[in-house]
Amino acid sequence: MDGAAPEAQRPRRSRPVRVADEIKQWVVERDLKKGDKLPNESAMIAQFGVSKGTVREALRILEAQGLIATKTGPGGGSIVGEVTVERARALLGNYFYFQDLSVADLYQMRKALEPELAASLAGRLTEDQLSELEDLAKRFDHAARDIEEEKQQHVASLAFHARLADFAENKLLGFVIGFMARILTDLTVYRGLYDPPNAELWRKGRELQLRLIEALRAGDAEKARDTIASHMRIAEAFMQEQEAHLARRFMDD
Amino acid sequence: MDGAAPEAQRPRRSRPVRVADEIKQWVVERDLKKGDKLPNESAMIAQFGVSKGTVREALRILEAQGLIATKTGPGGGSIVGEVTVERARALLGNYFYFQDLSVADLYQMRKALEPELAASLAGRLTEDQLSELEDLAKRFDHAARDIEEEKQQHVASLAFHARLADFAENKLLGFVIGFMARILTDLTVYRGLYDPPNAELWRKGRELQLRLIEALRAGDAEKARDTIASHMRIAEAFMQEQEAHLARRFMDD
């Protein structure tokens, strides 16, 4: 087969990068978990036979990827740190910064995935989770009176979907939906909404969110799926007139 | 509203991180594209009023995220570099290293997304792209004789889907499908396949790939969608007996 690594493809990897990879491998081999300590700077200097600056650059690389965190002081040093969902979103956002995603692209995905999420959550949420969703859905009990209020309502609606995504047992499904909610939130906050507030669409969307919660509580997967599918069509109508392409900005993490 | 940043939440950000953020902002403000040059080390030292070591750590952070590349020599220095899809996959893979994804999770996603991809590609591929897919689908014209050959066939089948994902106009859809193909490929290569070769499932799967290409060529979106939906059920059957949870390893980039 082709297990042989095509080393020629990697023209030259810098020492910090190589050290970072060795540390990663070290973590995997020992199956270290979040919070487990790594050797301190001077130990790594000795271990890898490189200078302090090189070790520190390697640690920065891993830190940038969210794999470690460092603290000063006694008992300090570097520890393994799970990549947070925020950081993963930000790093993936860097990729799509260059990719020219459109609102239509996002809704093609949402229409395929959010019904799936809703169906898989039916009957599986605690009463606490359900009432938290209800609070989010009821956050605005009146139609938007101006463009600013419509923005806030839109962000709140997206927060509802993001929270739903947090509850997903399928972590990939949850991540992708949460990522899209984050992109759309940024889009809503940082770019203008040009539609005049549309009270009827808003009322319908809110009603569907509440009906979704009802279906989730009842454990009715098919009703949940259908309801959120309708909701996606409403949400898409909200966004349809927006600028086709997303803001070029980097996400915070 | 709430544009005010909750600075208290960020206990303390190191100087290299702050410098890296400033550089990112600098790139966004000037709308720099891939290949555009950044100031060299000494200029940044003067610009940000920090030492060389700090600047170098900042550059490593950006390099780790795939945002820049640096070269030595005259005309060298740092340039803006689009985040490659490989790096984005690797960085996202770091997140899922900690998340305990199951094969069932991946197939829930694949069943929702791959039919969507197939439908949206119907009638939109060039003859070159179609024949490349045909080559991939025909790569093995006989049933697997042993477990090793079945592995190879499985990897080839995943390469077919990955290539299809590359052709997607919806970059997010393409990325997610390609990411899953990558995970499943790793899983196939690095972990054992415990099923005995199943000639009938294989024959059926290959036939569906060829029928999919036919539908794509004919521009028949619904046939493409249905065909790949069937194919997903076949592929899932291949994987169903595998270990429930994915290998804990970091991806290369």
Next chain:
DNA sequence: GCCTTGAATTTATCGGCATAAATAGTGTGC
């Protein structure tokens, strides 16, 4: 013309020094 050699430029790596932050331990006052 073409190849080799060498100078110039820029990052890469190193090691040492001083600073800042966080913790643990010590002692003091009550």
Next chain:
DNA sequence: GCACACTATTTATGCCGATAAATTCAAGGC
């Protein structure tokens, strides 16, 4: 005995200057 402040220690953080390595470009030799 207990709480509080202070000190000492540990560890990363940041800075600097020197040297190495890689790359480009041009000059010189053939």
